[in-house]
Amino acid sequence: MPSSTRYDPGTVVAVRIRFSDGVGIKRRPAVVVSHPQYHVSRADAVVIALTTQMHTDYYGDCDIIDWRQAGLPAASRSKGVIQTIERRAIEKAYGALSQADLARLQESIREILWLGP
Structure with a gap:
């Protein structure tokens, strides 16, 4: 049964994410x-995972x-890796992206999935 x-979209959460391997x-x-x-x-x-590793640019x-x-404790960027998780893996919500950050993230998703303009 789905969580209530x-x-x-744009909610920043703490999640338990499985490593890519x-x-x-x-x-x-x-x-x-x-x-x-x-x-x-x-x-x-x-979800899209976030990282504080700002020296990488993939x-x-x-x-x-x-x-x-x-609500993030440090400068962050999305990893460009889209994952489906069980909502019960969400431990808490930190806050929400600004409208500008959400718009840029949505554009990034369109590029990753090659959905066009």
Whole structure:
């Protein structure tokens, strides 16, 4: 049964995310990018993990300019890796991205998925 907790797109959350090699789990901040309607019948959420490793710059990464407003403890960027997680893996909400940061992140997602303009 889906969780009744509502997470709007742009909500910054602390989640337990599995490493990309499938071995191990790490707690890290992430941004919810799935539509609220997606959550109505699903126990999942689509998220993009955040990192404080600002020296890397991979295709699809997106700097979070207003990181303090989002409730993050340090300058951060999205990792450009889209994941579906169980919403029960969300431990807490920090805050929300600014409208400008959310718009840039949405553009990054369009580029990653090659959805066009």
